[in-house]
Amino acid sequence: MTKNLLFIFFTLFVFHCGNAQNIKGSILDLNSGEGLPFAKIYCIETQNGAIADSNGNWVLENVINNQMTLQISASEYESKMIEVDNPNTDIIVELELAHIHLDEVIISTSDSKLQRYSTFPIDSRKIADLNKIENTNLVDALSNMPGIYNQSTGNGIAKPVIRGLSGMRVLTSLNGLRIENQQWGADHGFALFNLGIDRVEVIKGPSSLIYGADALGGVIYVADEPYANANESELKMSSKFETNSLATVNNISYKSSKNKLRFTVYGGCFNRADYGIPGNQFVSNSKNSGGSVKTAIGYNKKNWITNFRYQLLSFRIGLPGHTHDVNPDVSSFLSDNQSRSYNIPAQHITNHLAQWENKIYFKNDELVAQLGFTSNELKEYGEKVTVPGVDMTLQNYSYNLRWKHQFNKHFELVSGSQGMFQSNTNGRYAEEVLVPNADFVDLGAFSLIKGTFNIWNIQAGARYDQRSITTLESVDPFAKTFSGVNYSAGISRSSKNFTTRLNASSGFRPPHVSELLANGVHHGTMQYLIGDVNLDSERANQIDFYFGSHFDHIEIVINPFINQINNFVFKDPTGNTDSTSGLPLFNIKQTDALLSGGDIAIHYHPHIAHWLHLESNFSLLSAQDISNNSLPFTPQNRINNIVKVDFNSDKNLKINSLSAQYVYFFEQNKVAIYEQTSDAYQLINLGCNGSLLTKHKIDFSFGVNNLLNVKYIDHLSRLKPYEIANPGRNFYIKLNFMISKS
Amino acid sequence: MNPNKKIKTMKKLGILFAAVISLSSCNKCAECHAAAEINGTEYELMELGEYCGDELKSVEANGYAITDTLYVTADGDSLPSPVYPGNAEAHCGEDH
Numbered sequence: 001m002t003k004n005l006l007f008i009f010f011t012l013f014v015f016h017c018g019n020a021q022n023i024k025g026s027i028l029d030l031n032s033g034e035g036l037p038f039a040k041i042y043c044i045e046t047q048n049g050a051i052a053d054s055n056g057n058w059v060l061e062n063v064i065n066n067q068m069t070l071q072i073s074a075s076e077y078e079s080k081m082i083e084v085d086n087p088n089t090d091i092i093v094e095l096e097l098a099h100i101h102l103d104e105v106i107i108s109t110s111d112s113k114l115q116r117y118s119t120f121p122i123d124s125r126k127i128a129d130l131n132k133i134e135n136t137n138l139v140d141a142l143s144n145m146p147g148i149y150n151q152s153t154g155n156g157i158a159k160p161v162i163r164g165l166s167g168m169r170v171l172t173s174l175n176g177l178r179i180e181n182q183q184w185g186a187d188h189g190f191a192l193f194n195l196g197i198d199r200v201e202v203i204k205g206p207s208s209l210i211y212g213a214d215a216l217g218g219v220i221y222v223a224d225e226p227y228a229n230a231n232e233s234e235l236k237m238s239s240k241f242e243t244n245s246l247a248t249v250n251n252i253s254y255k256s257s258k259n260k261l262r263f264t265v266y267g268g269c270f271n272r273a274d275y276g277i278p279g280n281q282f283v284s285n286s287k288n289s290g291g292s293v294k295t296a297i298g299y300n301k302k303n304w305i306t307n308f309r310y311q312l313l314s315f316r317i318g319l320p321g322h323t324h325d326v327n328p329d330v331s332s333f334l335s336d337n338q339s340r341s342y343n344i345p346a347q348h349i350t351n352h353l354a355q356w357e358n359k360i361y362f363k364n365d366e367l368v369a370q371l372g373f374t375s376n377e378l379k380e381y382g383e384k385v386t387v388p389g390v391d392m393t394l395q396n397y398s399y400n401l402r403w404k405h406q407f408n409k410h411f412e413l414v415s416g417s418q419g420m421f422q423s424n425t426n427g428r429y430a431e432e433v434l435v436p437n438a439d440f441v442d443l444g445a446f447s448l449i450k451g452t453f454n455i456w457n458i459q460a461g462a463r464y465d466q467r468s469i470t471t472l473e474s475v476d477p478f479a480k481t482f483s484g485v486n487y488s489a490g491i492s493r494s495s496k497n498f499t500t501r502l503n504a505s506s507g508f509r510p511p512h513v514s515e516l517l518a519n520g521v522h523h524g525t526m527q528y529l530i531g532d533v534n535l536d537s538e539r540a541n542q543i544d545f546y547f548g549s550h551f552d553h554i555e556i557v558i559n560p561f562i563n564q565i566n567n568f569v570f571k572d573p574t575g576n577t578d579s580t581s582g583l584p585l586f587n588i589k590q591t592d593a594l595l596s597g598g599d600i601a602i603h604y605h606p607h608i609a610h611w612l613h614l615e616s617n618f619s620l621l622s623a624q625d626i627s628n629n630s631l632p633f634t635p636q637n638r639i640n641n642i643v644k645v646d647f648n649s650d651k652n653l654k655i656n657s658l659s660a661q662y663v664y665f666f667e668q669n670k671v672a673i674y675e676q677t678s679d680a681y682q683l684i685n686l687g688c689n690g691s692l693l694t695k696h697k698i699d700f701s702f703g704v705n706n707l708l709n710v711k712y713i714d715h716l717s718r719l720k721p722y723e724i725a726n727p728g729r730n731f732y733i734k735l736n737f738m739i740s741k742s
Numbered sequence: 743m744n745p746n747k748k749i750k751t752m753k754k755l756g757i758l759f760a761a762v763i764s765l766s767s768c769n770k771c772a773e774c775h776a777a778a779e780i781n782g783t784e785y786e787l788m789e790l791g792e793y794c795g796d797e798l799k800s801v802e803a804n805g806y807a808i809t810d811t812l813y814v815t816a817d818g819d820s821l822p823s824p825v826y827p828g829n830a831e832a833h834c835g836e837d838h
Contacts, residue, residue, distance in 0.1 A: 324777075324784045324836075344835045384802040385772045385835035582783060 024059040025091030039074035048227040061230040065303045119459045119490030121544040124201040133687030146599035146617045149635040151716040156288030156317040157189035164623045165217025177355040180396045181376040195268040198225040205542040206507030209488040214509035216540040227262035228255035235739040244730035245272040262298035273340035277725040278711040282338045290315035303361040313351040330723040350377040370400040391427025415447040437472040460489040467510045484508035501546040511535035528578040540565045560598030568593035573674045597621035613644040632672035636665040652693040661685040668715040681712035699736040772835035776806045786816045805829040
């Protein structure tokens, strides 16, 4: 019987392998009707695509049965998203010429829409666009987006700040896998680095409906590069050098797609010496290094797509701002010599990220099931090289189930459930225990209905979450459960020239065990923290309004918001110091807070100078508690201006674009009681991008950050209390090699 | 790309990768100093030189025996109170 079943299964499998599904079509100019050469077709579900030939004709091989969403794009044309119901007919798509196109497809909210049609406050950018002028790290690149900032500790530790909120209030998702890396710690930086990343989508404000209870500030959704086009393979390398920290960054990638199987592998490493500040001095122990290997395998069969992804990251990060001088001043933290050799205090971080994703498509339904595992091993060597002061391992098992049902062309229902089973374990010989051994269980369920009526989009939904915390101490164990119901509702109207959106959403964040049970020194932040077991969950309500006008040569966006957070957790200085460590004592307390502000953006593309782009965005933020005291680490208001010139040339060696950026940070006088104000400062960055066509295509870029070598201390820099400046002038050069493509 | 050339390129990359891995596995060494904490402030008492491998682990775990009474730090600054003979902590690998 078993043999017969196996024979039948094998026959069906072989039969299916010999009957791969292809779809084909043409991409045409709307006005002229001519084919658009080398236009791109990308399938959202299978995450691979094809390139049209010189006549605009294309074939996409090995696609799934049932519904598919294709993104059609071509240079200088407005992108289109189409849903393919009948793969057996030729698909003819007409694209309209568009001079300005800030629209990217959204994938993080299960919408698969272009950005302007989303009812969520979401901003999607390609990493390559954010790095037209290269940035030192991924968070620096993200901080080019309106409302996003970098809370840094030197250039080795960076935490993204969304509308003034960071840490536990900002959730990071990698292809739908929730990243947990002890982000409660102010000196615990972003878990990822720029390896194989295609785009970043930032959902601003409470996003608990889709992502979980605690994303009060928002979600940073990181999406990997797509697989190679069908039946193609490519091998690429890149190398970058920066003068300020003598940084080297080297990456290599191999992708291959053959029939139904797709495979990618990436490897990368970086090494930075101490960074330099104006005055020819270097910040001691600001060096950092690390590496990563990541791989993905994708396979589709009929209406089923599966992807398995794994990434290993390892970092070694020096912690600047450390001295044993009896009466320290800023010179205690600086050196005339630049060093790359290993010193302490330092963090050693090892992250394992694994995800298995399955998507099944039916006529009117889509089912997504993701299983995830992350392991974050964090060791801090404070006083001894061989014995860690802090040694914590956080393991997280997660699941994500989502079911989408299309009722008709107007309405769809999305329902789902997410869960997380987390355990924190301290190393046996760790000298400090910041978070006790504990288990955390998160469970949530949500339902969301969406409607589309011509130019109108609406959505409304609700979610229930529960979080249980249980410490594993034998003496005075702690156990508590928090729960909450949240909502999200939005409406948008997107005509050819105008987009208007209004969104209201709520979120709740249970207090973290580090806030509940803190009672000791955290060397990384140089504070003695005292927690409170009676803390309640934070609860946020946000209203976000968006107005955008899009014309051929100018685009203007206005996006104000207001976010009220009740039971906002903060550190309150007592004014006293701990007698043993000599560090200042902080109590963890709660208050009500109000954050408000917004972004205004303009993109101008003159008709008489199609090669010229002028972009400017202004971000402002106010963050206060119920007594009108300013919250700590409120970012400075900022104007970010970019001028970009595009060139068209047929030469083998050519410059593709020149970019100049001027960023002005306003002074920050609205500070918490124990903070100091920050001066205004301005930065000029320049970048040049080009390519050399030889046997192997080489893309190059070079430029400079902080051209005028301005000495500045950003308000969000954690080295500010020590008067340690941010990096000075930095020249860079980067080369990308396409070694082979077949 | 020619399949043979592809194989050669991958071989070269593999050798390079193996070389990087092997070079990174070397004995851990660090400069050490004896330290004492007085009234919440750490003072560097004397330089102990470089320790490596198991000796490094041992000196960090067991400390260093001070045989004389010390009145000044390694830099010659006065200590707030004398440090008498006994076991002092050994701190290694710190950036000064």
